[in-house]
Amino acid sequence: MSKHLIIALKFVLHLLCLAPFAYLLHLYGNGTLALNPDPVNYITHFTGNWTLYILLATLAITPLRRLSPRIGFLVRFRRLIGLYAFFYATLHLATYIFLFSGYDIVTAFASVRTGHPGEIVTQWKFIWPSIADDLLKRRFIQVGLFAWLILFALAVTSPAFIMRAMGGKNWQRLHRLIYVAAIAGVIHFWWLVKTGVRTPWKDTVILAILLLARITYAVLKRRHKRVSASPPPVISRV
Amino acid sequence: MPSRKSDRLGSVIPSSEITPKETFDKHRQSRRRFLTGAAAAGAGALAATRIPDLLRSSDEVHAATQLQVVPSKYTVPDAQTPINKATNYNNFYEFGTDKSDPAHHAHTLITRPWTVKIDGLVKKPQTLDIDAIMSYRPVESRVYRHRCVEAWSMVIPWDGYSLSELINFCEPLPSAKYVEFTTLLNRKQMPDLPGGFDWPYTEGLRMDEAMNPLALLTFGCYGQVLPNQNGAPIRVVLPWKYGFKSCKSIVKISFTAKQPHTLWNEMAPNEYGFYSNVNPKVDHPRWSQAHERRIDSSTFPRTIPTQMFNGYGDQVAGLYAGMDLKKFY
Numbered sequence: 001m002s003k004h005l006i007i008a009l010k011f012v013l014h015l016l017c018l019a020p021f022a023y024l025l026h027l028y029g030n031g032t033l034a035l036n037p038d039p040v041n042y043i044t045h046f047t048g049n050w051t052l053y054i055l056l057a058t059l060a061i062t063p064l065r066r067l068s069p070r071i072g073f074l075v076r077f078r079r080l081i082g083l084y085a086f087f088y089a090t091l092h093l094a095t096y097i098f099l100f101s102g103y104d105i106v107t108a109f110a111s112v113r114t115g116h117p118g119e120i121v122t123q124w125k126f127i128w129p130s131i132a133d134d135l136l137k138r139r140f141i142q143v144g145l146f147a148w149l150i151l152f153a154l155a156v157t158s159p160a161f162i163m164r165a166m167g168g169k170n171w172q173r174l175h176r177l178i179y180v181a182a183i184a185g186v187i188h189f190w191w192l193v194k195t196g197v198r199t200p201w202k203d204t205v206i207l208a209i210l211l212l213a214r215i216t217y218a219v220l221k222r223r224h225k226r227v228s229a230s231p232p233p234v235i236s237r238v
Numbered sequence: 239m240p241s242r243k244s245d246r247l248g249s250v251i252p253s254s255e256i257t258p259k260e261t262f263d264k265h266r267q268s269r270r271r272f273l274t275g276a277a278a279a280g281a282g283a284l285a286a287t288r289i290p291d292l293l294r295s296s297d298e299v300h301a302a303t304q305l306q307v308v309p310s311k312y313t314v315p316d317a318q319t320p321i322n323k324a325t326n327y328n329n330f331y332e333f334g335t336d337k338s339d340p341a342h343h344a345h346t347l348i349t350r351p352w353t354v355k356i357d358g359l360v361k362k363p364q365t366l367d368i369d370a371i372m373s374y375r376p377v378e379s380r381v382y383r384h385r386c387v388e389a390w391s392m393v394i395p396w397d398g399y400s401l402s403e404l405i406n407f408c409e410p411l412p413s414a415k416y417v418e419f420t421t422l423l424n425r426k427q428m429p430d431l432p433g434g435f436d437w438p439y440t441e442g443l444r445m446d447e448a449m450n451p452l453a454l455l456t457f458g459c460y461g462q463v464l465p466n467q468n469g470a471p472i473r474v475v476l477p478w479k480y481g482f483k484s485c486k487s488i489v490k491i492s493f494t495a496k497q498p499h500t501l502w503n504e505m506a507p508n509e510y511g512f513y514s515n516v517n518p519k520v521d522h523p524r525w526s527q528a529h530e531r532r533i534d535s536s537t538f539p540r541t542i543p544t545q546m547f548n549g550y551g552d553q554v555a556g557l558y559a560g561m562d563l564k565k566f567y
Contacts, residue, residue: 034537037327102541195506196434
């Protein structure tokens with residue numbers, strides 16, 4: 001796999017991963033979002049869904065590339081895609097903080113334009129009690145924030161020089177938390193829908209398959225190691 | 239009060255027979271019949287002489303779906319929600335669980351012919367035709383706040399008359415302490431019916447709640463007959479309670495001695511109580527009820543504080559005097 005091809009593919013992947021965000025901006029720009037009765041709800045669900053889709057795509061890379069050594073190069077896109085999962089997760093968190101909880105974003109912007117940026121802080125102080133309340137009492141928000149914090153930790157330790165500084169083994173251990181983040185994300189989804197609503201089941205099934213693939217591989221690898229580690233039979237020559 | 243012609247809702251017949259429209263029509267001028275799904279907008283002789291013509295020339299109101307309504311004293315100062323938002327953001331799970339599903343899928347609902355069965359603890363169980371119910375009393379336009387348990391809200395001009403009028407017609411027995419409403423369950427008309435729910439959708443009220451003048455037996459909104467996704471052709475609207483209490487597409491009204499079985503309360507009793515009065519001090523287990531996102535004509539809903547009883551405390555607080563509303567949520 002030539003270096004140029006990898007760069008070209010990465011460019012394409014950037015475009016693909018940014019496409020949902022571009023679509024959202026497009027809906028805002030052409031007024032379609034304004035026609036939606038509750039655009040905040042729509043944006044929250046849109047960003048949440050894409051976080052999960054891209055997270056599942058990240059988790060699919062390793063099981064996929066193990067199918068054949070010829071597609072081993074897929075792992076070189078894992079960081080790129082994983083960081084986009086963090087990107088959408090952050091958009092989702094920002095939607096919750098700035099649009100959902102009553103932060104008057106219009107007034108805050110207006111204040112910046114008129115040269116009195118203090119309004120930004122004032123608005124924050126206004127909504128902080130309700131966010132703190134949500135964090136203390138609502139399980140689905142706690143588990144959601146927990147998932148985001150994991151993604152944040154993985155994002156900031158993703159550059160190659162950090163990996164070298166940490167040491168490969170430690171880095172590997174930390175980045176295994178991606179499984180925890182994905183599980184927490186799906187639980188967040190189940191805990192926020194109304195009882196009886198089953199929309200999260202598709203993501204749950206895909207996550208289960210991907211995790212099962214990992215477990216199967218790990219089990220098979222261990223079994224294979226054990227077999228090859230046992231001493232060969234001794235043939236005595238007479 | 240002496241019995242008037244208007245107190246009769248068709249002739250009284252056993253519940254095994256549907257009130258024949260011909261019997262009813264005999265006493266009224268002929269009404270024009272509009273296209274499928276539209277209610278007959280004309281009123282009988284009685285109504286025609288009393289109700290002023292309120293047909294608006296706005297192109298939002300189509301001839302086939304307009305209702306003749308009279309203004310009422312029920313209004314709120316809050317800005318109204320535009321009709322396209324109120325009719326495209328609905329919870330009517332029988333047609334799918336996404337907010338946009340009912341608007342896309344409820345066209346399969348057949349609203350004529352439609353009857354409502356009246357049974358339980360009443361003097362005479364019977365079955366009433368929807369058009370007879372609709373022309374029984376003048377239809378008023380009432381602007382109500384509508385608060386969903388999911389913490390969003392709208393302000394909608396509903397068209398109907400007080401539920402108490404129909405209840406009086408039904409003549410419930412003194413032993414009837416509750417009213418139960420049942421929504422249509424028809425798998426052919428509801429191909430997207432989700433599993434995991436104990437259909438049909440049922441809801442209920444205490445008798446004094448049902449008799450409160452605020453409880454609206456509703457046939458329309460915005461001067462038009464109810465769009466299918468809003469619970470056509472007949473629903474109730476209880477503005478002081480969370481929206482799920484306002485049962486849609488009603489096919490049966492039963493009078494019971496015991497508290498009726500309601501779908502959401504059975505589904506998740508710790509989340510949805512029988513009373514479900516709007517109460518900012520009692521949170522849903524998973525989210526706060528202290529605020530709501532008001533959907534009006536602005537692009538983004540504004541977050542506003544939720545009012546006790548959705549602002550209708552003056553009219554309904556008395557119903558719950560002495561009740562622990564944290565216990566009876």
